[in-house]
Amino acid sequence: MRKTTLFGAVFGAAVLLFSPWLMASTNWDMTPGVTDISQQVHGLHRTILYICIVIGLGVFGLMFWSILHHRKSKGAVAANFHESTTVEIIWTVVPFIILIGMAIPATKVLVAMSDTSESTMTIRVTGSQWKWHYEYLTYNEDKDVGVSFLSALSTPREQYERQGKGWDASNIPDFEKHPNYLIEVDKPLVIPTGQKVRFLITSDDVIHAWWVPDFALKRDAVPGFINEVWANVPVGQEGIYRGRCAELCGKDHAFMPIVVEAKSPADFKVWLADAKVQAIADAKAAAASVDYKFPSLAAAMTEGEGVYVARCAACHQVNGAGLPPMFPALKGSKMAIEKSGLQDHINIILHGKNAMPAWSSLLTAREMAAVTTYERNAWGNDTGDLVQPSEFAK
Structure with a gap:
């Protein structure tokens, strides 16, 4: 019994100690992300995982120990009893305590994920088969934003559909080797770092889902409804972050990527000024057309x-x-x-x-x-x- 207990303890400790390294080295773990909320989600995931590992080791360890030490060859005789108030209280109270212990941190993270108050910017995200429409509605540092645009897959359709007059089989090796093949867009969503950005997510046709793993963001885009979510990319984490529609929204579901470019506040102001100039030029061109x-x-x-x-x-x-x-x-x-x-x-x-x-x-x-x-x-x-x-x- 001592050897079995010692083996179980060593095995359990090894699993607990090496599971983070194992997941990280084999890409089995969740994406830690770059935002504070994504770090909280990742920490919650790890906490729940460890609790499940301990429960699994305890349950299966006790089961295997019971099978080993109460087998017929050792002359074990089954106990003859019916009901046990003590056991029933234990297996009711202990899981209840465990669930409460899991629910408290989970609730804190869920509440934080839904808190869109005190946001600096509001962007409406509208899913449309099979592209995204971004509208900058409010920005504390610029009362007249007036910028909106469509964001669609930039890979030419004739390439991924293998048809059309632009299709050339000899080009397959070249464009399919591109690291961003089928995940690049013509116009990425641009947001500032160090500022809380609120997203209003909806759809004008079918159900889509706006998902950016590095931000721990995933909300359904439902026609006629507005779902809210937010992100705050820390200063120093400027860069490109990618996602995709996470809802089976139709034939071209696989060709509806999301690209978010996080810029420093200063660079974002420059981009916004250029975008507003372009929007005015587009409006004049539309009127002239x-x-x-x-x-x-x-x-x-x-x-x-x-x-x-x-x-x-x-x-x-x-x-x-x-x-x-x-x-x-x-x-x-x-x-x-x-x-x-x-x-x-x-x-x-x-x-x-x-x-x-x-x-x-x-x-x-x-x-x-x-x-x-x-x-x-x-x-x-x-x-x-x-x-x-x-x-x-x-």
């Missing part, structure tokens, strides 16, 4: 193809075949080939329909006119319709 006229059908088609591949091909496919019934085909559809369907075509692009978002706030009149022209003349539709931006301005 109303009066623009495409010189020819070919010019509109060329511009429209770029808009279509970037914004529409995820749902309606590069070849216009769609994914019925959720995403109808544009190739050969009555709306896209009949003259009487032109107004409906314009209205759907402007205001959206079902899972399709309203593009009026995301695209200029010129871009919407170009993509409408493309959809009405590509894939054999050949209506000859040249839609001008003024049609959308109406």
